[in-house]
Amino acid sequence: MSGPLEGCEREWLELEGEFQELQETHRIYKQKLEELTALQTLCSGSINKQKKRLKDLWLELQRYKRHAGSEEAELVQQMRAYIKERQNIFFDMEAYLPKKNGLYLNLVLGNVNVTLLSNQAKFAYKDEYEKFKLYLTIILLLGAVACRFVLHYRVTDEVFNFLLVWYYCTLTIRESILISNGSRIKGWWVSHHYVSTFLSGVMLTWPNGLIYQKFRDQFLAFSIFQSCVQFLQYYYQRGCLYRLRALGERNHLDLTVEGFQSWMWRGLTFLLPFLFCGHFWQLYNAVTLFELSTHEECREWQVFVLALTFLVLFLGNFLTTLKVVHTKLQQNRNKTKKP
Template identity: 60%
Template structure:
């Protein structure tokens, strides 16, 4: 055993090293705070510069449009080049702003308050996007298994309530995560964002539907629909992620683009086999809506959930069907125009 004198000497030596390390730590932290302050000032400066440049760009665009009648040949070429550059600037601003902290939208402000959700590095953005995709796939598989259990093996209202609660939590979580991703540069927008809000509301209404004759009448139809939707979403997640990876590698898609429950123009090559599955799911939503509207007309129907679920399914059908048809129509039209231009 060491003598008390040696132990005391070792303790003093260790403390001296620790004190030196602490001084170095304080200096490192001071530099960190200084750089953080510099970064904040740069962010504010960059944000105000983008805002100012955007306004001036609009003014220049108006001037260019006014000058477009009857200029000299040389000036006409220069004006055309300016027009092309003006068209590319919004995308450049979008990329810049995705790395600058900004105010949260209404939804994120209500849910999270004024917390800054902007991720400042590409690695952090990609990691969060990949985590979103993994969460989406894992929960979809879980919902698929749960739907199979409820449809084929167990018929308890309590388990149905757990399934509907999972659906509410899943869609609410997706809306929050998608809002964060949109803040960080993901280009998911339009109906594919809104339909998650409708789906969350629909699941919440199904959760509150009391057990009774009408609920039992619609139960198996809803569970079969949930099972099919989960299966199609698994199929989409698997194939869309592979297609997106390939398009990103070729530089044809943005690195923050996500998989969606519907059909987009970039899916045309290699993923058109998904269209029959999607259209079948859309018309199943219409069938659910019509079934619920017929049930709402029955004299024994006293639950408000019947009519509300019918309206939700109708909104989902109209939004999904019209958006998918619009994408397909636009893609077919652009393909038909290509040979003419050549």
């Protein structure tokens, strides 16, 4: 047997040995995967049973509280606090278990499991999500500047508005995945992107004309300012996320202004004036559009609908930001009062 052929035979025997090890490793992997699936099913079922029993207990305490004495009322209040704490623990547990997608994800992705099972995977996804927002914000900023000062064509406006629609649709999908993986985004922050997507879609369908031209420059200037604010928010949220994660105090997927602590005020006090300025600019857009809707040459339905949408955005953003800041201020005051 020639030398090269003997070398090939040795290589094959080595590959055969490694293949046998690979088969055994894969067999163990499938076994562990089945065990993992069984554990996931067991945990999910146990959590659901616990949540149902806690719900029944909560209702029973509600009924009993009406006729309880002072000491009994205090015990009821304490038990209700324990139940709320237990619900928060269940929320953290479910972040590492497969779950059904929400309505929006079901419509877009179908029944696809989007659960990330490790902290490393969750943080990597959150980090990539923030970078995605940053890159798209820069593109939208450049697009708004180009449309406002260089390209005065309807087709470029349509491209810009299409990018806005795609941007908010994509953010909605990505935030829905974050929520499925344990992020505490809730309330208005969930609805904001839906409303913004609708607004951008209406802007895309608004035909060119006198009324459109009257509002065009104002909208593009607002888009430039909004992109700048989002740029500032990115660095503020990213800094808070990394610091809180390093301190081990927050979830890997936390974001928005909720959850800030006293040491964050240095950055937040700088950011809040820009946020409130953007909110009131939305109100100014709504007032302008309401006035344009009464113009004698206004025939487009988009004008009044956009006015209402900007008003909804202003009320949602302004009131929610006020509520969050007030709540956190109260929490900080209560902490300082404690001995």
